[in-house]
Amino acid sequence: EDKVVQSPLSLVVHEGDTVTLNCSYEVTNFRSLLWYKQEKKAPTFLFMLTSSGIEKKSGRLSSILDKKELFSILNITATQTGDSAVYLCAVGGNNNDMRFGAGTRLTVKP
Protein backbone atom coordinates (compact mmCIF):
# COMPACT_ATOMS: atom_id res chain seq x y z
CA GLU A 1 0.00 0.00 0.00
CA ASP A 2 1.22 3.48 -0.85
CA LYS A 3 2.33 5.55 2.12
CA VAL A 4 3.97 8.85 2.94
CA VAL A 5 5.63 9.38 6.32
CA GLN A 6 6.70 12.75 7.62
CA SER A 7 9.02 13.43 10.52
CA PRO A 8 9.15 14.89 13.02
CA LEU A 9 5.44 15.24 13.74
CA SER A 10 6.06 18.46 15.58
CA LEU A 11 8.97 20.78 16.14
CA VAL A 12 9.53 23.87 18.27
CA VAL A 13 12.39 26.24 17.44
CA HIS A 14 13.39 29.84 18.05
CA GLU A 15 13.57 32.59 15.49
CA GLY A 16 16.75 32.41 13.49
CA ASP A 17 17.13 28.65 13.77
CA THR A 18 17.41 26.39 10.72
CA VAL A 19 15.04 23.44 10.45
CA THR A 20 14.90 20.34 8.28
CA LEU A 21 11.64 18.52 7.70
CA ASN A 22 11.61 15.00 6.31
CA CYS A 23 9.30 13.11 4.00
CA SER A 24 9.78 9.46 3.06
CA TYR A 25 7.51 7.56 0.71
CA GLU A 26 6.59 4.21 -0.73
CA VAL A 27 4.50 4.83 -3.81
CA THR A 28 3.90 2.74 -6.89
CA ASN A 29 5.15 4.46 -10.04
CA PHE A 30 6.35 7.71 -8.50
CA ARG A 31 5.38 10.80 -10.51
CA SER A 32 5.99 13.81 -8.27
CA LEU A 33 6.46 15.04 -4.72
CA LEU A 34 4.92 18.29 -3.51
CA TRP A 35 5.31 20.38 -0.37
CA TYR A 36 2.51 22.55 1.01
CA LYS A 37 2.28 24.99 3.90
CA GLN A 38 -0.94 25.05 5.93
CA GLU A 39 -1.68 27.77 8.39
CA LYS A 40 -5.15 28.09 9.88
CA LYS A 41 -6.77 27.58 6.53
CA ALA A 42 -6.25 25.78 3.23
CA PRO A 43 -2.86 24.38 2.20
CA THR A 44 -0.78 26.55 -0.11
CA PHE A 45 1.74 25.20 -2.59
CA LEU A 46 5.47 25.52 -1.96
CA PHE A 47 7.41 23.19 -4.28
CA MET A 48 7.03 20.36 -6.73
CA LEU A 49 9.91 17.95 -7.30
CA THR A 50 10.15 15.29 -9.97
CA SER A 51 13.87 14.84 -10.56
CA SER A 52 16.39 13.52 -8.10
CA GLY A 53 19.13 15.80 -6.80
CA ILE A 54 17.80 19.07 -8.15
CA GLU A 55 17.21 21.63 -5.42
CA LYS A 56 14.18 23.88 -5.58
CA LYS A 57 14.61 27.17 -3.75
CA SER A 58 12.38 30.07 -2.80
CA GLY A 59 13.83 32.63 -0.45
CA ARG A 60 14.67 30.94 2.83
CA LEU A 61 12.98 27.68 1.85
CA SER A 62 14.56 24.94 -0.20
CA SER A 63 13.78 21.33 -0.98
CA ILE A 64 15.47 18.37 -2.59
CA LEU A 65 14.40 14.90 -3.65
CA ASP A 66 16.28 11.61 -3.48
CA LYS A 67 14.46 9.09 -5.68
CA LYS A 68 16.93 6.33 -4.90
CA GLU A 69 16.41 6.53 -1.15
CA LEU A 70 12.75 7.58 -1.53
CA PHE A 71 12.73 10.75 0.52
CA SER A 72 12.67 14.50 0.36
CA ILE A 73 13.69 17.23 2.78
CA LEU A 74 12.39 20.75 3.23
CA ASN A 75 14.85 23.21 4.73
CA ILE A 76 13.93 26.55 6.26
CA THR A 77 16.79 28.85 7.21
CA ALA A 78 16.64 31.86 9.53
CA THR A 79 13.16 30.90 10.68
CA GLN A 80 10.59 33.57 11.51
CA THR A 81 7.38 33.40 13.53
CA GLY A 82 5.48 33.58 10.25
CA ASP A 83 6.91 30.20 9.31
CA SER A 84 4.81 28.60 12.04
CA ALA A 85 2.47 26.22 10.24
CA VAL A 86 1.85 22.60 9.36
CA TYR A 87 4.00 21.49 6.45
CA LEU A 88 2.49 18.76 4.28
CA CYS A 89 4.24 16.44 1.89
CA ALA A 90 2.24 14.79 -0.93
CA VAL A 91 3.32 12.19 -3.46
CA GLY A 92 1.73 11.37 -6.80
CA GLY A 93 1.88 7.73 -7.83
CA ASN A 94 0.04 5.17 -9.85
CA ASN A 95 -3.44 6.65 -9.74
CA ASN A 96 -4.71 10.11 -10.55
CA ASP A 97 -4.38 11.16 -6.95
CA MET A 98 -1.92 12.42 -4.36
CA ARG A 99 -1.08 10.63 -1.11
CA PHE A 100 -0.46 13.07 1.76
CA GLY A 101 1.62 12.59 4.86
CA ALA A 102 0.29 13.49 8.31
CA GLY A 103 2.28 16.72 8.31
CA THR A 104 4.91 18.35 10.51
CA ARG A 105 3.70 21.08 12.86
CA LEU A 106 6.40 23.74 13.12
CA THR A 107 6.25 26.34 15.88
CA VAL A 108 8.73 29.22 15.76
CA LYS A 109 9.05 31.13 19.02
CA PRO A 110 10.23 34.76 19.17
Add this chain to the structure above:
Amino acid sequence: DAGITQSPRHKVTETGTPVTLRCHQTENHRYMYWYRQDPGHGLRLIHYSYGVKDTDKGEVSDGYSVSRSKTEDFLLTLESATSSQTSVYFCATGEWTYNEQFFGPGTRLTVL
Protein backbone atom coordinates in the same frame (compact mmCIF):
# COMPACT_ATOMS: atom_id res chain seq x y z
CA ASP B 1 -5.09 31.85 -6.51
CA ALA B 2 -7.62 29.60 -8.20
CA GLY B 3 -11.16 30.74 -7.58
CA ILE B 4 -12.49 27.89 -5.47
CA THR B 5 -15.42 28.25 -3.14
CA GLN B 6 -17.03 25.72 -0.86
CA SER B 7 -20.48 25.76 0.64
CA PRO B 8 -21.51 25.59 3.34
CA ARG B 9 -18.43 26.63 5.32
CA HIS B 10 -19.79 25.19 8.54
CA LYS B 11 -22.50 22.63 9.15
CA VAL B 12 -23.84 20.77 12.17
CA THR B 13 -26.11 17.85 11.46
CA GLU B 14 -27.45 14.74 13.15
CA THR B 15 -26.54 11.12 12.59
CA GLY B 16 -28.52 9.54 9.79
CA THR B 17 -29.27 12.72 7.85
CA PRO B 18 -28.06 13.27 4.27
CA VAL B 19 -25.53 16.03 3.68
CA THR B 20 -24.27 17.58 0.45
CA LEU B 21 -21.18 19.75 0.22
CA ARG B 22 -20.56 21.85 -2.86
CA CYS B 23 -17.31 22.90 -4.50
CA HIS B 24 -17.32 25.52 -7.23
CA GLN B 25 -14.34 26.60 -9.33
CA THR B 26 -13.87 29.38 -11.85
CA GLU B 27 -10.51 28.21 -13.26
CA ASN B 28 -11.77 25.56 -15.67
CA HIS B 29 -9.43 22.97 -14.15
CA ARG B 30 -9.99 19.44 -15.35
CA TYR B 31 -9.27 17.68 -12.06
CA MET B 32 -11.27 18.13 -8.87
CA TYR B 33 -10.75 16.40 -5.53
CA TRP B 34 -12.48 15.98 -2.19
CA TYR B 35 -10.30 15.42 0.89
CA ARG B 36 -11.01 15.10 4.56
CA GLN B 37 -8.55 16.28 7.19
CA ASP B 38 -8.43 14.79 10.66
CA PRO B 39 -5.82 15.19 13.41
CA GLY B 40 -2.92 12.82 12.90
CA HIS B 41 -3.98 11.85 9.38
CA GLY B 42 -3.13 14.79 7.18
CA LEU B 43 -5.32 14.98 4.08
CA ARG B 44 -7.01 11.82 2.85
CA LEU B 45 -8.58 11.59 -0.57
CA ILE B 46 -12.27 10.68 -0.66
CA HIS B 47 -13.12 10.90 -4.37
CA TYR B 48 -11.80 12.73 -7.37
CA SER B 49 -12.97 13.69 -10.84
CA TYR B 50 -11.00 13.83 -14.07
CA GLY B 51 -13.78 15.32 -16.17
CA VAL B 52 -17.53 15.89 -16.35
CA LYS B 53 -19.26 12.70 -15.17
CA ASP B 54 -15.85 11.00 -14.74
CA THR B 55 -15.14 10.19 -11.11
CA ASP B 56 -13.18 7.63 -9.15
CA LYS B 57 -12.71 6.50 -5.57
CA GLY B 58 -9.94 7.61 -3.30
CA GLU B 59 -8.43 6.20 -0.14
CA VAL B 60 -11.47 6.71 2.14
CA SER B 61 -14.53 6.60 -0.12
CA ASP B 62 -16.87 4.42 1.96
CA GLY B 63 -20.00 6.33 2.96
CA TYR B 64 -19.47 9.07 0.37
CA SER B 65 -20.62 9.66 -3.19
CA VAL B 66 -19.81 12.42 -5.66
CA SER B 67 -21.20 13.93 -8.81
CA ARG B 68 -19.85 16.29 -11.42
CA SER B 69 -22.38 17.42 -13.99
CA LYS B 70 -20.50 20.61 -14.95
CA THR B 71 -16.81 21.43 -15.14
CA GLU B 72 -17.11 24.01 -12.39
CA ASP B 73 -19.09 22.04 -9.79
CA PHE B 74 -18.17 18.96 -7.76
CA LEU B 75 -20.61 17.73 -5.13
CA LEU B 76 -19.84 15.45 -2.20
CA THR B 77 -22.77 13.62 -0.60
CA LEU B 78 -22.93 11.78 2.67
CA GLU B 79 -26.02 9.63 2.19
CA SER B 80 -26.48 8.99 5.90
CA ALA B 81 -24.04 10.93 8.04
CA THR B 82 -22.24 9.24 10.92
CA SER B 83 -20.20 10.71 13.78
CA SER B 84 -17.02 9.29 12.20
CA GLN B 85 -17.58 11.68 9.30
CA THR B 86 -17.09 14.69 11.55
CA SER B 87 -14.14 16.37 9.89
CA VAL B 88 -12.88 19.30 7.86
CA TYR B 89 -13.52 18.76 4.16
CA PHE B 90 -11.36 20.39 1.51
CA CYS B 91 -12.02 20.62 -2.18
CA ALA B 92 -9.07 21.00 -4.53
CA THR B 93 -8.59 21.48 -8.25
CA GLY B 94 -5.71 21.00 -10.66
CA GLU B 95 -4.91 21.45 -14.32
CA TRP B 96 -2.86 18.26 -14.50
CA THR B 97 -2.67 15.17 -12.44
CA TYR B 98 0.40 14.87 -10.14
CA ASN B 99 0.84 18.64 -10.22
CA GLU B 100 0.00 21.52 -7.92
CA GLN B 101 -3.48 21.44 -6.48
CA PHE B 102 -5.38 24.56 -5.43
CA PHE B 103 -7.46 24.23 -2.32
CA GLY B 104 -10.77 25.72 -1.30
CA PRO B 105 -11.28 27.26 2.15
CA GLY B 106 -12.71 24.08 3.69
CA THR B 107 -15.99 23.03 5.26
CA ARG B 108 -16.17 22.08 8.92
CA LEU B 109 -18.79 19.36 9.34
CA THR B 110 -19.96 18.15 12.73
CA VAL B 111 -22.20 15.09 12.95
CA LEU B 112 -23.89 14.75 16.35
